[in-house]
Every structure is written in structure tokens, then in C-alpha cells.
Amino acid sequence: MFTNVEHIGIAVKDLSVADALFSTLLNSTPYKHEEVATEGVRTSFFKINETKIELLEATRDDSPIARFLEKKGEGIHHLAFEVDDIRAEMARLKAEGFVLLNEEPKPGADQKLVCFLHPKNTHGVLIELCQSIRE
Numbered sequence: 125m126f127t128n129v130e131h132i133g134i135a136v137k138d139l140s141v142a143d144a145l146f147s148t149l150l151n152s153t154p155y156k157h158e159e160v161a162t163e164g165v166r167t168s169f170f171k172i173n174e175t176k177i178e179l180l181e182a183t184r185d186d187s188p189i190a191r192f193l194e195k196k197g198e199g200i201h202h203l204a205f206e207v208d209d210i211r212a213e214m215a216r217l218k219a220e221g222f223v224l225l226n227e228e229p230k231p232g233a234d235q236k237l238v239c240f241l242h243p244k245n246t247h248g249v250l251i252e253l254c255q256s257i258r259e
């Protein structure tokens with residue numbers, strides 16, 4: 125089951141520059157910085173009540189974020205939803221014809237298992253499914 129919007133992912137060229145802007149904008153500071161080497165990204169997370177913003181900078185030229193920036197420039201990169209059972213949702217969505225970009229849940233940032241759906245089947249929006257990893 126989809127339970128809530130978990131975060132909005134924003135691709136940025138320079139994380140420290142974007143951190144400063146979003147800190148001023150939100151009158152807040154990031155609660156976490158985390159590198160996810162498997163994705164070739166460095167992230168910064170802001171939280172306002174239950175709303176999370178994930179800023180993403182590429183750490184490698186072959187990172188999805190690097191390619192996105194190359195093609196589209198900075199901007200909203202993906203919409204992440206929290207799910208209660210990522211494997212069940214992946215099987216359900218695959219059966220419904222959505223294209224899973226990873227066949228197995230993979231480690232994400234902020235203590236999550238994640239899966240991405242190809243934007244060609246979701247009206248041009250890259251969708252991420254996130255399930256919290258129980259401590």
C-alpha cells in the first residue's frame with residue numbers, strides 16, 4: 125500500500141550552494157547528508173513537519189543525476205512514495221505493466237529500500253518507492 129509522499133528529489137549541480145538556498149528558503153537546516161555510492165549521489169535532506177526534500181548532487185559522471193543535469197539542468201528529479209511492503213508493491217505494479225528500473229529492492233538513502241519506475245509509463249515523472257528498513 126502507498127502510505128504517503130516520502131520525499132521530493134531535486135537534482136542540483138552543487139549541494140552546498142543548494143543547501144544554503146534551501147536553508148534560507150525553508151528557514152531550516154538539513155537534518156542529514158548522506159552519500160549513496162551505488163547511485164553515484166550525495167544527498168542532503170530537509171524536513172518540514174512530515175514533508176521531506178532530498179537534494180541530490182552527482183558524485184560520478186555516469187550517475188543518473190549527472191545525466192539528468194546534462195539533459196535537463198537542475199530541477200525536480202523524482203517523487204518518492206513510502207510503501208508498507210515494497211516487494212508486494214513491485215509485484216503489483218509489474219503485473220499492471222509499469223516498468224521497474226530495478227527488479228530487486230535496492231539500498232537507498234535515509235534507511236530505506238527503494239525501487240524506481242520508468243518515467244515513460246508514469247506521464248514523465250520518475251517515481252521512487254521507499255520502504256523503511258526496520259532497525
Ligand SMILES: CC[C@H](C(=O)O)C(=O)SCCNC(=O)CCNC(=O)[C@H](O)C(C)(C)COP(=O)(O)OP(=O)(O)OC[C@H]1O[C@@H](n2cnc3c(N)ncnc32)[C@H](O)[C@@H]1OP(=O)(O)O
Pocket residue numbers: 133160163165178180188189191192195200201202204225231232233234236238240242243244248249250252
Ligand atoms: C537511492 C538514493 C536516493 C534515495 O532517495 O534513496 C535517490 O533518490 S537516488 C536518485 C538517482 N537514481 C535514479 O534516478 C535511479 C533511477 N533512474 C534511472 O534508472 C535513470 O535515470 C532513467 C532510466 C530514469 C533515465 O536514464 P537515462 O538518463 O540514462 O536515460 P535517458 O537520458 O535516455 O532518459 C530516458 C528518458 O527518460 C527521461 N528521463 C530521464 N530522467 C528523468 C527524470 N528524472 N524524470 C523524468 N524523465 C526522465 C529522459 O528525458 C528520456 O526521455 P526522452 O523523451 O526519451 O528524452
Ligand SMILES: [Co+2]
Pocket residue numbers: 131133178202204252
Ligand atoms: Co530519492
